[in-house]
Amino acid sequence: MSGHHDVLVTGLGALTPLGATAADSWQALLDQRSGVRALPGDWPEDLPVRIAGTVTADPVDILGRVQARRLDRGEQLAVAAARQAMEDAGRPEVEPERLAVVVGTGIGGVLSTLGQNELYASSGMRRLSPHAVPMLMPNGPAAWVSLDLGARAGARAPVSACASGAEAIAVGLDLIRLGRADVVVAGGTEASVHPFIVAAFAQMKALSRDEGDPAGVSRPFDADRTGFVMAEGASVMVLERADFARARGARVYGALAGAAVNSSAHHISASDAEGQILAIRAALRDAELEPGDIGHVHAHATSTEGGDLAEADAIAKAVGDHPTVTATKSMTGHMLGASGAFGATSALLSVHHGVVPATRNLRTADPRIHLDVVAGENRTDRPAAALANSFGFGGHNVSLVVTRES
Amino acid sequence: MSTSPEHTKVVVTGLGTTTPLGGDVAATWDALLRGESGVRVLDDEPWTEEMPPVLGGRIKVEPGAGLDHQQRRRFSRSAQLAVTAAAEAWSDAGLDGASVSPHRVAVAVSAALGDMNAIINGWEALKERGWRRVPPMTVPMSMGNGSAAAVALMVDARVGVHTSVNACSSGTQALATAVELIRRGDADIVVAGGTEAPLHPLVLASFSAMRALSTRVDDPAAASRPFDADRDGMVLGEGSGILVLESERHARERGARIYAELAGVGITSDAYHMVQPDPEGAGSTLAVRAALKEAGVSPEEVAFYNANGTSTLPGDAAEAKTVRDVFGDGRGPAVTALKSMTGHTLGAAGALESIATILSLHHGLVPPTRNFERLDDGVALDVVHGSPLKLGDGQNIAVKNSFGFGGHNVALLFRSGTRSGRAGERTESSGG
Numbered sequence: 001m002s003g004h005h006d007v008l009v010t011g012l013g014a015l016t017p018l019g020a021t022a023a024d025s026w027q028a029l030l031d032q033r034s035g036v037r038a039l040p041g042d043w044p045e046d047l048p049v050r051i052a053g054t055v056t057a058d059p060v061d062i063l064g065r066v067q068a069r070r071l072d073r074g075e076q077l078a079v080a081a082a083r084q085a086m087e088d089a090g091r092p093e094v095e096p097e098r099l100a101v102v103v104g105t106g107i108g109g110v111l112s113t114l115g116q117n118e119l120y121a122s123s124g125m126r127r128l129s130p131h132a133v134p135m136l137m138p139n140g141p142a143a144w145v146s147l148d149l150g151a152r153a154g155a156r157a158p159v160s161a162c163a164s165g166a167e168a169i170a171v172g173l174d175l176i177r178l179g180r181a182d183v184v185v186a187g188g189t190e191a192s193v194h195p196f197i198v199a200a201f202a203q204m205k206a207l208s209r210d211e212g213d214p215a216g217v218s219r220p221f222d223a224d225r226t227g228f229v230m231a232e233g234a235s236v237m238v239l240e241r242a243d244f245a246r247a248r249g250a251r252v253y254g255a256l257a258g259a260a261v262n263s264s265a266h267h268i269s270a271s272d273a274e275g276q277i278l279a280i281r282a283a284l285r286d287a288e289l290e291p292g293d294i295g296h297v298h299a300h301a302t303s304t305e306g307g308d309l310a311e312a313d314a315i316a317k318a319v320g321d322h323p324t325v326t327a328t329k330s331m332t333g334h335m336l337g338a339s340g341a342f343g344a345t346s347a348l349l350s351v352h353h354g355v356v357p358a359t360r361n362l363r364t365a366d367p368r369i370h371l372d373v374v375a376g377e378n379r380t381d382r383p384a385a386a387l388a389n390s391f392g393f394g395g396h397n398v399s400l401v402v403t404r405e406s
Numbered sequence: 407m408s409t410s411p412e413h414t415k416v417v418v419t420g421l422g423t424t425t426p427l428g429g430d431v432a433a434t435w436d437a438l439l440r441g442e443s444g445v446r447v448l449d450d451e452p453w454t455e456e457m458p459p460v461l462g463g464r465i466k467v468e469p470g471a472g473l474d475h476q477q478r479r480r481f482s483r484s485a486q487l488a489v490t491a492a493a494e495a496w497s498d499a500g501l502d503g504a505s506v507s508p509h510r511v512a513v514a515v516s517a518a519l520g521d522m523n524a525i526i527n528g529w530e531a532l533k534e535r536g537w538r539r540v541p542p543m544t545v546p547m548s549m550g551n552g553s554a555a556a557v558a559l560m561v562d563a564r565v566g567v568h569t570s571v572n573a574c575s576s577g578t579q580a581l582a583t584a585v586e587l588i589r590r591g592d593a594d595i596v597v598a599g600g601t602e603a604p605l606h607p608l609v610l611a612s613f614s615a616m617r618a619l620s621t622r623v624d625d626p627a628a629a630s631r632p633f634d635a636d637r638d639g640m641v642l643g644e645g646s647g648i649l650v651l652e653s654e655r656h657a658r659e660r661g662a663r664i665y666a667e668l669a670g671v672g673i674t675s676d677a678y679h680m681v682q683p684d685p686e687g688a689g690s691t692l693a694v695r696a697a698l699k700e701a702g703v704s705p706e707e708v709a710f711y712n713a714n715g716t717s718t719l720p721g722d723a724a725e726a727k728t729v730r731d732v733f734g735d736g737r738g739p740a741v742t743a744l745k746s747m748t749g750h751t752l753g754a755a756g757a758l759e760s761i762a763t764i765l766s767l768h769h770g771l772v773p774p775t776r777n778f779e780r781l782d783d784g785v786a787l788d789v790v791h792g793s794p795l796k797l798g799d800g801q802n803i804a805v806k807n808s809f810g811f812g813g814h815n816v817a818l819l820f821r822s823g824t825r826s827g828r829a830g831e832r833t834e835s836s837g838g
Contacts, residue, residue, distance in 0.1 A: 047537055070680075096677060097692070108520055108550055108571075114529055117608050125457055125611035132612035134680045134811055137519060138550045138571040143812025146675045152689060155675040155814055156579070159550035159569040167568075174586065180673075196529045199537035200544040263567040265508060265558045275564065278509075393546055394555030396567055 007176045010250040011089025011238030013081040020057030029357040034215030036333045051214040052193045053231025053333025070131045072109035073191035077234035078141035089238040100153035100181035101146040102171045104164030104188045106337030108138030141189045153181040161392030166340025170259035172239045182244045187236030187341035219361040220301035220327035228302040231333030235341035253352045257403045258287025264395035271307045275397045276314035283399035291319045295383025298347035301327035312369040325373045330360035340390030347386040348402045354382040414589045419662040420499025420650030422491040429467025438773035443627035453607045459623040462605045463643025463749030482521035487646035488553040488601035499650035512565035512593040514583040515554035516576035518753035522606040524548040553601045565593040573810030578756030582671045584651045594656040599648035599757035631777035632715030632743035640716045643749030647758030666764045666822040672696030676813030687728035693815035694732045701819040705733045709801035712763040715743025726785040742790040746776035756808040763806045767822035770797040
């Protein structure tokens with residue numbers, strides 16, 4: 001196995017429904033805990049969905065009250081996760097002009113948008129916050145992270161629905177390969193657990209309306225799955241040019257060996273196995289790897305029937321049935337714009353630690369799926385290379401390949 | 407994503423737009439040359455009585471004629487504007503009915519904000535009539551990537567649908583993304599640009615709360631006045647600008663008309679303040695220099711500079727500092743600021759101003775800056791005003807600069823082939 005090792009991952013940060021850091025969230029995955037919980041008592045009575053994966057750590061504790069007040073919750077989560085990731089990377093000393101930020105989001109500052117709309121409706125325009133515009137713009141998280149870290153090599157915000165966080169990492173890889181930056185802080189964020197967004201997804205019949213134990217509702221690949229569970233969170237990684245990281249003696253989780261982004265141009269919200277197959281194959285080519293080299297796949301698998309089946313088909317055709325497969329949305333719920341970055345984090349940590357977390361809530365595998373989906377016990381495995389898939393409404397397909405540092 | 411030679415040339419072969427000045431490229435261009443204004447008081451909206459009088463640039467021609475029933479029902483307003491402009495650009499590039507592999511076509515279309523109309527209408531429906539009345543298309547209509555996805559469906563683009571959001575430099579960033587996709591060899595054709603439909607009470611009120619908007623409601627056509635000493639803020643406008651970018655090889659092979667080459671890109675971030683520009687314009691200066699360097703062009707070769715010029719006090723002053731720093735005090739290129747006519751179309755602005763920049767190179771005419779009467783002492787630029795500037799024969803290089811809230815700077819350098827025609831002279835422009 002060869003593969004590219006010109007871009008390394010040296011730091012991880014995350015605030016997820018499972019934990020306040022990337023390490024805590026990983027441990028929760030290994031413990032097969034669920035971050036999906038009942039929403040608080042003031043959640044509107046008539047909504048058909050009353051659960052979500054919510055972040056319990058308060059980003060205000062990390063940012064301080066003064067700064068936090070100016071930021072949308074999605075921005076707060078992103079800044080907190082980015083600080084963690086840079087800390088975890090040992091705070092690399094890098095010229096501001098060589099440090100870039102790429103933080104995507106699926107929806108943008110919708111909590112602020114709707115909050116400001118309520119203020120506007122009740123009290124007119126004089127009550128609106130002067131910070132409203134930067135709170136609701138989708139580039140807000142990337143911009144705040146660039147301000148917080150002093151990054152001057154550009155602050156970018158790819159928006160590709162549920163693939164945003166993964167696309168951000170693909171853009172980060174490009175920036176380093178093209179010589180535009182030495183270090184890139186890349187990932188995704190989302191904070192849109194709001195009655196309106198939940199209702200809008202429910203109207204698409206995408207969300208599960210199960211009423212039992214919240215922790216058991218998200219069931220990717222299970223024959224009895226009933227739809228996805230909304231979640232919030234942020235996940236960010238520090239990408240570094242390999243020689244830059246080695247020169248400073250950085251601790252390395254692994255390499256970001258390849259990436260591919262394509263589009264299905266097929267339907268505004270339906271999955272398309274053909275486009276996914278092309279994305280997976282292009283990512284493997286980009287990483288200079290063969291399907292046989294991939295030992296593990298972190299699936300996008302949101303727990304919708306159409307989506308899971310299309311992806312299972314794509315994995316089987318483009319990679320084969322040999323890799324272990326896991327779907328951590330069974331525990332986090334679907335963090336939309338953050339999910340792709342967290343999926344890449346999980347795949348990387350599987351490569352790094354040699355263990356694949358089991359898919360929770362998988363009791364009866366859908367008989368139409370012919371993959372080695374890890375369920376029940378975590379699997380001790382030492383995959384040298386892993387694939388992480390992300391797909392988004394709008395026909396966005398993103399595949400990332402991570403490998404052990406050679 | 408193999409890194410093919412940096413030297414793959416990227417050219418512009420198609421243009422499409424819908425703006426407060428006109429429903430297509432030809433009408434918009436004519437209005438720009440005449441120095442018309444697309445700004446008025448928004449006094450016939452359902453929400454007019456809710457708020458104090460406010461200015462805006464509504465598009466001149468409502469989308470619809472070119473859209474089918476499904477597109478009208480399922481696409482947000484910003485997506486409808488984008489699809490309208492993209493159809494014109496695609497056709498202008500001679501691609502209607504052409505045989506193009508979908509696996510060589512990408513889309514990069516950005517908006518600064520998701521479509522507020524879809525978000526707020528859906529939310530109001532939920533509050534008033536319950537969740538079952540939320541339109542099922544609310545998610546795709548309100549998501550920031552919705553416009554790009556709509557364009558991709560129309561042109562059948564399979565290489566990727568990209569929406570890189572950079573506030574007011576989003577449209578410019580989309581063109582930069584397109585350049586990367588072509589240079590890397592991923593795509594032969596990229597349909598790229600920006601779109602925005604921000605004339606919603608919440609957006610207007612939010613910009614007003616920042617004190618970013620002009621309050622000159624008694625004289626709407628004079629409200630947007632970039633670089634003028636009496637400017638008092640920006641005017642929001644709606645619209646879309648979409649370009650067809652193509653590898654030069656692909657364009658030549660199919661015998662396409664080439665408007666210009668997009669020869670250089672510079673992208674930086676200020677890391678200075680969330681909404682205030684760095685008064686030194688340092689990040690923006692670096693972006694312009696990077697674009698020049700990438701194109702192998704020296705500052706004195708630049709014939710004109712199409713400004714971000716939003717008509718805010720600090721923004722225009724910082725931009726002037728950038729122009730002086732890059733090009734030298736008193737020796738800079740002619741500057742024009744088209745938001746004086748269109749208003750600020752946010753995510754669309756950089757793309758539709760790029761279209762105007764390309765047409766300037768193509769026709770040898772730079773539109774004047776409207777409402778430029780008295781140069782701000784702190785600005786000290788050679789602002790084209792009064793009537794269009796005629797470019798001389800050899801003047802075939804221009805810079806388009808954009809920046810956005812959040813400190814995003816994106817500079818583009820365009821270069822055209824030589825125009826035939828006589829050497830031009832400036833026609834009573836050159837203020838200062």
